[in-house]
Amino acid sequence: MIKEYSANVLLVEDEENMHEALKLNLEMEGYSVTSAYDGMAALKASQAEYFDVIIMDIMLPEMDGISVTESIRLQNAEVPILMLSARNHTSDKVLGLRKGADDYITKPFDLEELLLRVAKLIEKNKKLQDRDFSVGDEFEFGDNKVNFASQEAITWEGQKIDLSKKEAMLLKLLFENKNEVVTREKILQVVWGYSVYPSTRTIDNFILSFRKYFEKDTRNPIFFHSVRGMGYKFTA
Structure with a gap:
């Protein structure tokens, strides 16, 4: 049973079958999912709407995921970014994290692990958002x-x-x-x-x-x- 939306997710993946599979599973976890299939669409979506987490593939048409992530960070956006990549070299992972990704997972990946990492990033972000003191009446x-x-x-x-x-x-x-x-x-x-x-x-x-x-x-x-x-x- 699909729950009420608990978070807003931007899914950036150009491979259609993987995109649809991830979207379905994210929605079954109770997330509202916005889709982007290329880098420019991802950048525009990130500028127009608030997201609790972005799942970002590296290899994208128009603009690669590393460049999109770097552009989002230049706008001072605090949104957590989970990077997806077929590259499993340490240097690629280091580059992704250095350019602003919060986490990095290589393909092929275990779906349960990805969903767990997404949930952890959302939880961490909400704790950061709530860390400030409360004002009374x-x-x-x-x-x-x-x-x-x-x-x-x-x-x-x-x-x-x-x-x-x-x-x-x-x-x-x-x-x-x-x-x-x-x-x-x-x-x-x-x-x-x-x-x-x-x-x-x-x-x-x-x-x-x-x-x-x-x-x-x-x-x-x-x-x-x-x-x-x-x-x-x-x-x-």
């Missing part, structure tokens, strides 16, 4: 106060602000990761879920709104920052 910074229970804020000027659900979710995520850059991928996962994804401009507009609400000098913010090429940061 209220959070104060500077002369501002945010109440998450009522989705309201009192600004440093004493003005009452009604927050949208997504504004409250993004504020809470930034507060829970104070003084650390929160990647766009993590924001997509936590605030927008797995279905519809905003552009970077949309997230930037949220940050601009937070500056308007909470900063005394919006041109020289001390709390809310956009970190070019990386993500967003709340400084306590």
